[in-house]
Amino acid sequence: MAERERDRKIEFAQTLTERDYREAGRAAEETAHPSRRRWVRVCACLTAAGFSASLIPASLRAFRTALPALLPAAALALLALGVWAFHAEIAGGRAGRRFRACPLLALPQRVTLGRDRAVIRSEYEKSVRYWTEFPLCVETPRLFAAAGGQWGRALLIVRKDSLPGGDAAEAEKLLAGAFGRRYCKIGKRGERRWNR
């Protein structure tokens, strides 16, 4: 009985969009490489701007003008502003490009999630992906993304709104169990942070 419970499979149909792919790509990238997160990059730019601004007195003494220190400080402050404003657009760009380049990704698919693998079927293909292939699984408020697969497709995405009622919690339990410490839940602030 316990074995049957452990081997329970979740079956559902979904159609992925570019927005899903961008969101999953960004979530996976920022989880795997924390230095690529928006606030880390903004802080790096502001730190460099502050350091440059701290050289203004030295610049005044040496060159009798603040411009050599002021200009880089202003440029870095502007860069920080730009990163803050456009990070969401740029960060998922690579995943979005991959989605547009592969028409197979936009086809409706039937997914079966199991304890050790996922089976994905679409009109033209059927593939079996084992969880051990992926170094990381990220859960955002809208989806689950197994990321970093080196063979075949790098991202395996499960949209929560495609899962039948109650199965989102079941899928979370299943993936958290399969990935163990490689499972990561992000976006505590909810829709606002991840769905732009």
Added chain:
Amino acid sequence: MEPVTVSFAFTEEDAVRQREAQAALALPGPYRFSAAALGALFLLLAAAVPAFRLPYRWGGAMAAACGVFLLFLLRPMLRAMLRRGAAEDFAAGRFGPAAQTVRFLPDAVEFRDERYEGRIPYGMLHAAYEDEKTLLLCLGESECRAVPLRAMDGEDRRRAEALLKDRMGRKFLQEGAREWTK
């Protein structure tokens, strides 16, 4: 028309060839030519320093170093890194199952291995690329499957090429077709 069926076991050498073909596809001839042209320009600048008795000796030396690097060292260095990475990835099993079958049908190309089955219409392939050792079939920007040409005899190769040329048009690139840019 009879389909062309190719069955093969993927080896480390095939993995290296696949990566080389992917790199050639991602970095087309004009880019490689530009790096070489820039290297030649740097060398000319370096030669101009003693020729016209210009005072920029250190600048000339730097230009000479950049020129030699771009013209003679960049490509062999990238190739060595690529070969090493491919061999490591093959050893780690990142090239998927070894035994694969690819069939070129009149309307689609069929892939079959222990974890993937696909019958992809030619129009849905992102690109196809062929050099003297490998035929690369790309389902997406970074998702490619390689067919080692040693697994096909001359007749099969001609028929597969004819099918790809006819069905994919400009999306099928052959390295020999742009020999002048190499």
